[in-house]
Amino acid sequence: MYFDELNITDDLLDALDAMNFEICSPIQEQAIPKILEGNDLLGIAQTGTGKTAAYLLPVLDMLSHGNYPKDSVNCIIMSPTRELAQQIDQQVQGFGYYLDGVSSVAIYGGNDGMRFEQERKGLELGADIVIATPGRLISHLNGGHIDLKKTSFFILDEADRMLDMGFYDDIMKIASYLSDKRQTILFSATMPSNIQKLANNILNNPVEVKIAVSKPAEKIKQTAYICHEGMKDKIAEKVLSAPDLERVILFASSKLKVKELSRNLKMKGFNVGAMHSDLEQKEREDIMLDFKNKKISILIATDIVSRGIDIDDIQLVVNYDVPRDAEDYVHRIGRTARANREGEAVTLVTPRDFMHLKKIESLIEKEIDKPELPEGCGEKPDMTASADRKGRMQKRHKHSRKANGSKNPKAADSHNTTAKDSQSATSSDNSASGSRSKKRSYHHKKQQKIIKNN
Ligand code: AMP
Numbered sequence: 001m002y003f004d005e006l007n008i009t010d011d012l013l014d015a016l017d018a019m020n021f022e023i024c025s026p027i028q029e030q031a032i033p034k035i036l037e038g039n040d041l042l043g044i045a046q047t048g049t050g051k052t053a054a055y056l057l058p059v060l061d062m063l064s065h066g067n068y069p070k071d072s073v074n075c076i077i078m079s080p081t082r083e084l085a086q087q088i089d090q091q092v093q094g095f096g097y098y099l100d101g102v103s104s105v106a107i108y109g110g111n112d113g114m115r116f117e118q119e120r121k122g123l124e125l126g127a128d129i130v131i132a133t134p135g136r137l138i139s140h141l142n143g144g145h146i147d148l149k150k151t152s153f154f155i156l157d158e159a160d161r162m163l164d165m166g167f168y169d170d171i172m173k174i175a176s177y178l179s180d181k182r183q184t185i186l187f188s189a190t191m192p193s194n195i196q197k198l199a200n201n202i203l204n205n206p207v208e209v210k211i212a213v214s215k216p217a218e219k220i221k222q223t224a225y226i227c228h229e230g231m232k233d234k235i236a237e238k239v240l241s242a243p244d245l246e247r248v249i250l251f252a253s254s255k256l257k258v259k260e261l262s263r264n265l266k267m268k269g270f271n272v273g274a275m276h277s278d279l280e281q282k283e284r285e286d287i288m289l290d291f292k293n294k295k296i297s298i299l300i301a302t303d304i305v306s307r308g309i310d311i312d313d314i315q316l317v318v319n320y321d322v323p324r325d326a327e328d329y330v331h332r333i334g335r336t337a338r339a340n341r342e343g344e345a346v347t348l349v350t351p352r353d354f355m356h357l358k359k360i361e362s363l364i365e366k367e368i369d370k371p372e373l374p375e376g377c378g379e380k381p382d383m384t385a386s387a388d389r390k391g392r393m394q395k396r397h398k399h400s401r402k403a404n405g406s407k408n409p410k411a412a413d414s415h416n417t418t419a420k421d422s423q424s425a426t427s428s429d430n431s432a433s434g435s436r437s438k439k440r441s442y443h444h445k446k447q448q449k450i451i452k453n454n
Contacts, residue, residue, distance in 0.1 A: 001023065001024045001029045002022060002024070003016050003023070006024070006032050007033075007036060008032075008058070009065065009099075011064065011099050011100075012061055012064075012095060012096075012099070014097075015095050016057075021053070024050075025054075026211055027045045027049045027050055027209065028050050028057070030209040031058075031209050032054060032058050034207045035055060035058035035059065035183075036061065036062070039206065040204050040206040040207070041186070041208075042188075042199050042203055042208045043055075043185070043187040043188070043209050043210075044187075044188060044189070044190070044209070044210040044211065045189070045209075046189035046331065046334070047158070047189070047331065047334065048334050051157070052157070053091065054187075055185050055187065056091055059075055059129075060092070060096055060099060063075065063102050064100070068128070068152060069150050070126070072147060072150040073123075073128070073130050073146060073147070074150070074151060074152050075128060075151065076129075076130050076148065076151055076153070076154050076174070077129065077156075078134055078154075078156045079108075079131060079132070079133055079158065079162075080133065080134075080161040080164075080167070082106075083284070084157065084158060085132065086108075088157065089104055089105075089106035089131050092131070101128075102128050103128050103129070104127055104128065104130070105119065105123065106131040106132070107130060107131070107132045107133070107140060108281075109136040109139070115281070120143070120145045134170035135167075137170075137174055138173060138174065148174075148177040148178050148179075151182060152182055153185070154178055154184045155184075155185045155187075156184075156185070156188075156198075158187065158188065158189065159195055159198060160189055160192065163194050163195065172198075172201065175201070180204075184202055184203050184206075186198070186203060186206075219342050220333055220336055220343045220345050221342075221369075222333065222345045223344070223346045223368065223369050223370075224368045225346065225347070225349065225370070225374075225380070226373075226383055227348055227349070227373060227381070228351075228378075228381060229350050233264065234378075235373060235374060236250065236265075236318060236320060236348065237265070237270075238375075238376070238377060239316075239346050239374070240318070242316075245315055245316060246297050246315065247291070247294065247297060247314050247316075248297060248316045248317070249299045249300075249301060249314055249316075249318070250300045250301070250317075250318040250320055251301060251302070251317065251318070251319050251320060251332050253302065253320075253321040253323065253324070254302065258274050258275070259274060259276070261274075262300045265298065270298055271296055271297045271298060272296065272297075272298040272299070273290060273296035273298070274299075274301070275287055275288070275299055275302070276301065277302065287299070291311070303328055303332070314335045314336040316343070316344045317333045317335050317336045317344070317346070318347075319333075319346070319348065322349055322350075322360070323356070326362075326363040329347075329363075329364075330363065333345035347368070349370075351381055370383075
């Protein structure tokens, strides 16, 4: 479906044309007409599907010609992270380029008092669209800087991520400030029970649209190097030394590991930047900018950047650690091979991670290649031997439980609990157009294209 088959204003079509958006993605095709009809919407779609335009285009269209109060915030968009909030704001600027008088402001936490004051003033001056992280919006609500009584649109982007970060109560509190007459749109990459609960509480008779979950792009070449923990640094160095690598993201599962890897790789002469939740807002922005401008070629990061980062030409994603959640794997490697480009993902897998690797393979319905280790990195451990050993260990545990006469399954499980606890201790990092001088006509250009093609 072409964008001009949607019932949206020419000013938006012109902006889309300037941004080279021609054909709707499936989520856009399904969601835009439903939102334009005024329905609440529950969208299950991940980053990379075009979900942002799926909600921004209809809302911008309605704001541009509806009779909305000039003196109030008409649309609130909630984002889990400041990075995503900034990206959404950029897309509002892009799509809204030719619209008269639709303004937006992004407000997000974790920065200095001056920024808060600027946000407060911005809110006082009034903005049609406010894009906010939950904690920051609550601060402004508490300070009485923003009034949501007349807000017509309430949008939650990456809602599952917000809940993972512990924002359920904040979202419910924000919803309590809003009028019941609002239109609510919730996008989530996954549909766990807490999202269902949130949807039941804040959506009114929603239309559901779903884009099949979590298959990485076909063009991603996926490799898993089976190795021991102590071999990882050497393998990572080999992988990162491949010629012509300009844009790589290396994911590690804790901020401590990110810092350590960044130090070590810098010492070895790699051009790296580290991205984690301990950084100040300004530092994060500078690193992202350097990465976008190719001043940094390797970004070492926690999962904080695995979703919502809008850089299209990542060549390689390295998973230094196997993500605990199979869907995080899909999100991580989804940073590469975007917009139909080629891309590569390399995952370092130790025997402890086999179970997680199996879960990932079952989610993506594909067996990941497990080649020999790069030259000079040693022999890869035998997966089958390790699986046999695990089986034997489990049998032994069972046997000794029987022999001890233990009927308390908790006692028998204490080993597992400890392992799980130590994992969660390391894996948490949650604190976490160009201007055109002349307006071209979209219809005119498309007609010319059709004539040319005929
Ligand atoms: P999103 O899933 O909203 O993060 O979008 C992923 C990327 O696809 C962004 O860079 C968008 O600008 C781009 N995009 C979204 N929809 C389209 C479309 N219909 N045509 C071309 N690019 C798109």
